[in-house]
Amino acid sequence: MAEVVLMKGNEAIGEAAIRAGCRYFFGYPITPQNEIPEYMAKRLPEVGGVYVQAESEVAAINMVYGAGGAGARVLISSSSPGISLMQEGISYLCGSEIPCVIVNMMRGGPGLGGIQPSQSDYFQATKGGGHGDYKLIVYGPSSIQEMVDIMFRAFSVAEKYRNPVMILGDGMLGQMMEPVSFPDETPPPDPRSRPWATTGNRGGKSKLLSSIILDPEGLDAHNWRLQEKYRRVEEEEVMWDLENAEDAEWFLVAYGTMARVCRAAMTMARREGIKVGLLRPITLWPFPKQAFEAVLPRARGFLCVEMSTGQMVEDVKLSVEGKAPVYFYGRTGGAVPVPRAVLKRIRDMVSGKAPSITDYYDRVAGGEIK
Amino acid sequence: MKAIYERPRALKDIVTHYCPGCTHGIAHRILAEVIDELGIQGNTVGVASVGCSVFAYNYIDVDFQQAAHGRAPAVATGIKRVLPDTIVFTYQGDGDLASIGAAEILHAAARGENITVIFINNAIYGMTGGQMAPTTLEGMRTTTTPLGRQPASQGYPLRVAELLSTVEGAAYIARCSLHNAANIAKAKASLKKAFETQVQKKGFSLVEFLSSCPTNWGLSPQEALKWIEEKMIPVFPLGEFKVKEGEAR
Numbered sequence: 001m002a003e004v005v006l007m008k009g010n011e012a013i014g015e016a017a018i019r020a021g022c023r024y025f026f027g028y029p030i031t032p033q034n035e036i037p038e039y040m041a042k043r044l045p046e047v048g049g050v051y052v053q054a055e056s057e058v059a060a061i062n063m064v065y066g067a068g069g070a071g072a073r074v075l076i077s078s079s080s081p082g083i084s085l086m087q088e089g090i091s092y093l094c095g096s097e098i099p100c101v102i103v104n105m106m107r108g109g110p111g112l113g114g115i116q117p118s119q120s121d122y123f124q125a126t127k128g129g130g131h132g133d134y135k136l137i138v139y140g141p142s143s144i145q146e147m148v149d150i151m152f153r154a155f156s157v158a159e160k161y162r163n164p165v166m167i168l169g170d171g172m173l174g175q176m177m178e179p180v181s182f183p184d185e186t187p188p189p190d191p192r193s194r195p196w197a198t199t200g201n202r203g204g205k206s207k208l209l210s211s212i213i214l215d216p217e218g219l220d221a222h223n224w225r226l227q228e229k230y231r232r233v234e235e236e237e238v239m240w241d242l243e244n245a246e247d248a249e250w251f252l253v254a255y256g257t258m259a260r261v262c263r264a265a266m267t268m269a270r271r272e273g274i275k276v277g278l279l280r281p282i283t284l285w286p287f288p289k290q291a292f293e294a295v296l297p298r299a300r301g302f303l304c305v306e307m308s309t310g311q312m313v314e315d316v317k318l319s320v321e322g323k324a325p326v327y328f329y330g331r332t333g334g335a336v337p338v339p340r341a342v343l344k345r346i347r348d349m350v351s352g353k354a355p356s357i358t359d360y361y362d363r364v365a366g367g368e369i370k
Numbered sequence: 371m372k373a374i375y376e377r378p379r380a381l382k383d384i385v386t387h388y389c390p391g392c393t394h395g396i397a398h399r400i401l402a403e404v405i406d407e408l409g410i411q412g413n414t415v416g417v418a419s420v421g422c423s424v425f426a427y428n429y430i431d432v433d434f435q436q437a438a439h440g441r442a443p444a445v446a447t448g449i450k451r452v453l454p455d456t457i458v459f460t461y462q463g464d465g466d467l468a469s470i471g472a473a474e475i476l477h478a479a480a481r482g483e484n485i486t487v488i489f490i491n492n493a494i495y496g497m498t499g500g501q502m503a504p505t506t507l508e509g510m511r512t513t514t515t516p517l518g519r520q521p522a523s524q525g526y527p528l529r530v531a532e533l534l535s536t537v538e539g540a541a542y543i544a545r546c547s548l549h550n551a552a553n554i555a556k557a558k559a560s561l562k563k564a565f566e567t568q569v570q571k572k573g574f575s576l577v578e579f580l581s582s583c584p585t586n587w588g589l590s591p592q593e594a595l596k597w598i599e600e601k602m603i604p605v606f607p608l609g610e611f612k613v614k615e616g617e618a619r
Contacts, residue, residue: 058444059441059444062474065437066445067451074448096436198433200432206434208427210435
């Protein structure tokens with residue numbers, strides 16, 4: 001049994017990456033993820049790795065492009081506004097098929113927004129925030145232990161498909177502390193063991209990592225080959241968790257921090273005799289449509305809860321295909337729905353009173369949610 | 371029979387896409403010669419930028435990464451940090467390096483990043499059809515300065531070599547011209563010195579090449595070379611702006 005330590009989420013992310021064989025990190029300060037670059041600046045030199053503080057997030061993601069292209073296992077982290085600045089680089093990484101792991105500890109937007117937890121970058125992460133037809137593989141862990149475990153998986157999946165992987169956390173997961181244990185260490189890979197990496201041609205054929213294909217037929221073929229890869233990811237990498245699914249008639253759908261809040265609300269609802277289950281997507285792309293197919297025969301309704309104005313709920317609707325009602329409850333800007341508020345929406349769902357958008361303003365109007 | 375002049379091994383035997391009279395071909399040739407002479411072809415990674423030289427990897431026979439517009443020094447940083455004993459260079463034009471990539475080049479120099487930058491200054495955006503560049507001369511006509519560049523509203527040309535020579539991390543900074551044989555010989559010597567600076571791990575090196583763009587300047591190839599000498603050199607003086615002596619870091 002591995003040693004259990006109490007760690008802050010952001011620091012656990014850094015330690016997990018190092019133990020997963022990552023030796024390169026390119027960062028730029030932004031709250032609420034600063035503990036990740038700070039941890040890497042201290043720890044990486046101790047293990048023979050390199051930390052570079054870039055001049056901007058724009059430069060940082062392009063350093064990742066260079067380092068990943070040179071065959072290294074490389075990590076980058078930021079929070080929402082910084083991730084927006086990286087979208088160009090992410091598109092190039094996908095086009096040139098360079099693996100890396102990107103962490104987004106989401107904060108409230110739009111614009112400079114706030115520094116409190118949020119989930120309003122779901123669209124950007126899962127639908128392609130940059131230009132072109134591409135997909136990121138996106139994980140939405142809901143505990144520090146799960147972030148650690150997913151970090152190991154993230155590197156191997158990124159390298160398996162030669163595609164960037166995003167771990168979509170939020171300020172809450174980054175800032176809180178939990179007991180965590182780390183899997184066995186993985187040694188860093190030898191860059192020269194990757195046949196596609198630009199490590200010098202050594203007298204052989206020169207290698208090229210590029211995303212420019214001016215010939216329309218060639219670019220079309222490249223795009224369809226990428227799509228074929230994404231279909232394989234959909235078949236092989238989708239992950240979800242179902243709780244209380246055996247007898248559940250009503251389902252909460254949530255990821256990350258919101259899944260934890262929903263778990264508490266589920267317990268409260270069950271005490272009232274409402275048979276609630278929790279469907280928790282772990283991969284946000286590919287989205288676990290299969291999980292819905294499994295529970296749809298007996299599901300009477302789905303309540304999607306997010307720290308956004310409703311983003312993942314669109315994928316929930318697409319997965320449910322109109323076969324059951326889908327409700328939504330969300331708050332934004334660092335306001336985290338509390339279990340009691342989610343319970344109220346569960347009761348509303350069960351009683352047929354659909355939550356309306358005015359519910360968001362209950363607190364603003366001064367009315368405490370009962 | 372002894373060959374006295376032949377294609378460098380690092381230069382692929384392929385017709386380039388460059389316009390007649392463009393000096394990219396000359397810059398490519400001397401780059402390939404330097405790679406050959408230093409014996410680094412098998413241990414070099416190039417970074418192509420966005421602009422006419424986006425396809426440099428089609429001509430220079432080394433491993434290459436193609437970077438986003440302006441980001442080549444950041445990409446090169448990533449490569450060099452993973453492979454510190456590999457020779458890494460970027461090949462960038464004036465729009466790429468001095469405009470959209472101004473932050474990346476400045477900070478790569480400030481970090482003393484041990485890479486070599488080949489900077490092609492032809493005072494115009496070539497690939498996109500002749501728009502104003504940060505290096506466009508005062509009064510010079512481009513498609514976006516139809517009346518000639520007016521400093522009052524469009525500013526002044528940026529002198530990159532001078533600017534970067536003030537940066538502590540820069541180890542070798544020079545400006546050369548490709549307009550005649552004597553200057554091409556000097557340009558090659560400077561480029562070799564820049565690569566040697568990297569081999570000796572002394573820090574950041576950059577060679578700026580004053581280059582021609584007859585197509586977008588609206589001049590014949592011969593007139594274009596004369597234009598470099600008469601119009602560009604007075605604004606962009608030639609020479610070594612920084613030569614850091616001493617031991618490798």
